[in-house]
Amino acid sequence: MTKIFYMIRKEFLQIFRTREMVAILFIMPVIQMVVLGFAVTNEVKHITLIIADRDNSRLSREIVAAFSNTDRFDITGRETDVREIGLDIHRWKAQAALIIPNHFGRDFRRGLRPDIQMIVDGLDGNAAGVSVGYAGGILREWAEAQARQTPRLAMVKQNTPQLELIERLWYNLDLRSAQYMVPGIIVVLLTIISMLLSALSLVKEREVGTLEQLMVTPLSRFELLMGKLAPFLILAFIEFFVVLGAAQVIFPITMKGSYALLSLEAFLYLFTTIGLGVMISTIAKSQQQALFLSWFFMLFLLMMSGLFIPIANMPQFLQDLTLLNPMRYFMAIIRDVFQKGSGWQYLFTDTWRMTLLGTLIFAVSVLRFRKRVS
Amino acid sequence: MHHLIVDNVAKTYGETRALKGVSLAVEKGELFGLIGPDGAGKTTLLRSICTLLVPDSGSITVAGLDISRDVPAIRAILGYMPQRFSLYQDLSVAQNLRFFADLFQVPKHERPERLARLYHFSRLEPFKSRLAGNLSGGMKQKLALSCALIHTPEILVLDEPTFGVDPVSRQEFWEILHQIRAGGTTIVVSTAYMDEADQCDRIALFFEGEIAAMGSPAAVKGAFPYRVYRLSGTALQDLKTFLEGQPEVRGIQLFGDALHVSFSEKPSPETWREWARRGGFPGLRWEEISPSIEDVFLAHMAGETA
Numbered sequence: 001m002t003k004i005f006y007m008i009r010k011e012f013l014q015i016f017r018t019r020e021m022v023a024i025l026f027i028m029p030v031i032q033m034v035v036l037g038f039a040v041t042n043e044v045k046h047i048t049l050i051i052a053d054r055d056n057s058r059l060s061r062e063i064v065a066a067f068s069n070t071d072r073f074d075i076t077g078r079e080t081d082v083r084e085i086g087l088d089i090h091r092w093k094a095q096a097a098l099i100i101p102n103h104f105g106r107d108f109r110r111g112l113r114p115d116i117q118m119i120v121d122g123l124d125g126n127a128a129g130v131s132v133g134y135a136g137g138i139l140r141e142w143a144e145a146q147a148r149q150t151p152r153l154a155m156v157k158q159n160t161p162q163l164e165l166i167e168r169l170w171y172n173l174d175l176r177s178a179q180y181m182v183p184g185i186i187v188v189l190l191t192i193i194s195m196l197l198s199a200l201s202l203v204k205e206r207e208v209g210t211l212e213q214l215m216v217t218p219l220s221r222f223e224l225l226m227g228k229l230a231p232f233l234i235l236a237f238i239e240f241f242v243v244l245g246a247a248q249v250i251f252p253i254t255m256k257g258s259y260a261l262l263s264l265e266a267f268l269y270l271f272t273t274i275g276l277g278v279m280i281s282t283i284a285k286s287q288q289q290a291l292f293l294s295w296f297f298m299l300f301l302l303m304m305s306g307l308f309i310p311i312a313n314m315p316q317f318l319q320d321l322t323l324l325n326p327m328r329y330f331m332a333i334i335r336d337v338f339q340k341g342s343g344w345q346y347l348f349t350d351t352w353r354m355t356l357l358g359t360l361i362f363a364v365s366v367l368r369f370r371k372r373v374s
Numbered sequence: 375m376h377h378l379i380v381d382n383v384a385k386t387y388g389e390t391r392a393l394k395g396v397s398l399a400v401e402k403g404e405l406f407g408l409i410g411p412d413g414a415g416k417t418t419l420l421r422s423i424c425t426l427l428v429p430d431s432g433s434i435t436v437a438g439l440d441i442s443r444d445v446p447a448i449r450a451i452l453g454y455m456p457q458r459f460s461l462y463q464d465l466s467v468a469q470n471l472r473f474f475a476d477l478f479q480v481p482k483h484e485r486p487e488r489l490a491r492l493y494h495f496s497r498l499e500p501f502k503s504r505l506a507g508n509l510s511g512g513m514k515q516k517l518a519l520s521c522a523l524i525h526t527p528e529i530l531v532l533d534e535p536t537f538g539v540d541p542v543s544r545q546e547f548w549e550i551l552h553q554i555r556a557g558g559t560t561i562v563v564s565t566a567y568m569d570e571a572d573q574c575d576r577i578a579l580f581f582e583g584e585i586a587a588m589g590s591p592a593a594v595k596g597a598f599p600y601r602v603y604r605l606s607g608t609a610l611q612d613l614k615t616f617l618e619g620q621p622e623v624r625g626i627q628l629f630g631d632a633l634h635v636s637f638s639e640k641p642s643p644e645t646w647r648e649w650a651r652r653g654g655f656p657g658l659r660w661e662e663i664s665p666s667i668e669d670v671f672l673a674h675m676a677g678e679t680a
Binding site: 213 | 461521
């Protein structure tokens with residue numbers, strides 16, 4: 001067993017031989033997290049809006065004011081010609097247009113319930129849907145305020161459905177994107193470091209020929225692999241806490257769950273990613289190939305993990321496929337622990353599935369990693 | 375007592391028969407050379423001896439231990455230096471040595487003495503803290519040898535250790551090997567440089583996965599049945615064509631600016647003059663030479679002795 005220790009010491013000597021490596025390991029991930037944490041956001045804000053106020057009454061001006069008083073919308077122009085509005089949207093000058101028809105104010109006061117039209121650029125379906133929602137909310141609020149001020153209108157309002165939706169947002173009251181996205185980014189960074197570095201380090205031994213030299217030593221396959229992989233497990237773990245700590249300092253986010261539980265889950269997850277690293281090293285013949293393969297894997301892990309695209313939105317077949325993606329489980333686990341402060345009993349299913357998958361990946365990879373030369 | 379016994383070992387890679395039933399035995403304390411061109415099967419045999427490969431058939435025993443069953447025991451008494459430089463280029467000379475001493479669990483109290491000995495013959499002590507990647511080719515080979523020797527193995531296996539090393543370093547390397555052998559270590563070394571054969575106690579000429587000849591360098595050369603002459607002059611190509619038509623000629627090899635010609639019997643001075651006249655080679659000079667390993671090898675390759 002002491003031989004493992006010597007392997008680990010050698011590995012650390014090699015890793016920290018260059019200052020660049022220390023930067024790659026600890027500074028770069030923090031920078032990446034900061035940049036991505038601000039960049040990767042699904043909040044829809046500052047939607048560029050054209051106002052076509054054909055009525056120009058007191059009421060219509062009030063509506064326009066309501067739209068200009070929120071940071072959800074930026075009014076970029078006023079235009080009454082529908083054709084011009086179409087061209088502006090086509091030229092990316094605006095994402096949406098609000099058209100208030102002639103005699104809107106008069107008709108509204110008479111209780112005729114006039115229509116307001118909203119045209120939205122639907123290319124980004126998500127943003128389009130969200131902006132329509134915002135607009136609806138603003139108009140509803142405005143209409144209710146009107147009703148309170150003018151009891152006569154409240155009488156008319158009786159035709160409206162006697163059902164009111166009262167929203168309560170749990171866990172992330174302010175709908176802050178960072179609260180949801182930053183833990184996800186931490187998972188991505190953790191995966192890259194553990195999978196890529198362990199794969200590269202193993203392939204390098206093979207490529208340079210040192211593996212052949214190691215194989216004639218009394219080192220067993222188990223000791224060889226443990227000695228090679230333990231340093232990356234340790235490094236990834238340290239990095240996990242560095243990034244986790246930095247995230248809470250830099251972003252207005254809060255960790256609600258138990259650090260001990262999260263550490264245990266992270267350990268189980270790293271087991272699978274390092275297993276993937278070994279797997280890659282048994283396929284790749286050179287460091288270049290290993291790098292390419294890692295990115296190939298990485299893209300699938302990432303896109304099928306629910307980081308950007310909720311898994312529930314995927315076709316059923318692909319949803320089933322994500323059960324084979326270890327990142328999917330840890331992504332769910334870290335968000336649960338981070339946001340909801342979930343205890344282990346809520347994470348049980350994800351945890352055992354992730355652990356089973358990790359054990360399988362690790363076992364297959366280690367068996368593939370023969371101690372003899374091919 | 376035989377320290378290494380290779381018995382009828384065969385190994386096939388897909389369509390390629392790397393070893394076609396090779397047998398040899400190496401005495402304890404012997405310096406044994408596998409001589410042959412690239413692709414002759416030397417590396418395959420050496421890797422099998424080191425337990426890195428399992429032959430398809432045949433058996434190999436190292437110090438009485440079977441390579442397929444006693445893997446850990448063999449690895450503990452065997453030192454191996456692969457063909458390519460395979461140490462950590464990003465570790466220093468001292469760190470590489472220490473790492474292999476650790477892996478082979480060399481006791482701490484024995485280390486200073488062993489390192490002193492290894493530094494003495496390799497003369498690497500002044501470069502202790504230099505990164506292995508920044509050493510010259512000759513120094514790299516000496517470091518690799520030192521690492522293979524750190525656990526004082528009983529048998530040392532070297533795969534083309536002098537490949538790509540300058541002539542001075544090659545000579546120095548062989549002198550080190552002689553010192554190691556003098557200490558009682560069995561050495562099996564492969565080389566594609568024919569002139570290195572004379573450095574070995576015994577050699578096996580490897581060709582296409584088979585042993586073409588085996589014995590001491592003198593015996594291998596002595597067993598060569600023909601007389602070898604070195605011919606020099608002008609128009610060597612024409613001379614070669616001319617001689618190929620003569621019945622006594624068994625083989626002709628071009629060696630730089632001369633021909634090495636083997637004859638089934640020694641030609642008389644009259645015959646030489648006759649050839650010079652008939653062929654029109656006025657400046658022809660000839661002298662009998664003792665056959666070199668290269669002559670023997672090339673003759674085997676051309677199938678002349680078969």
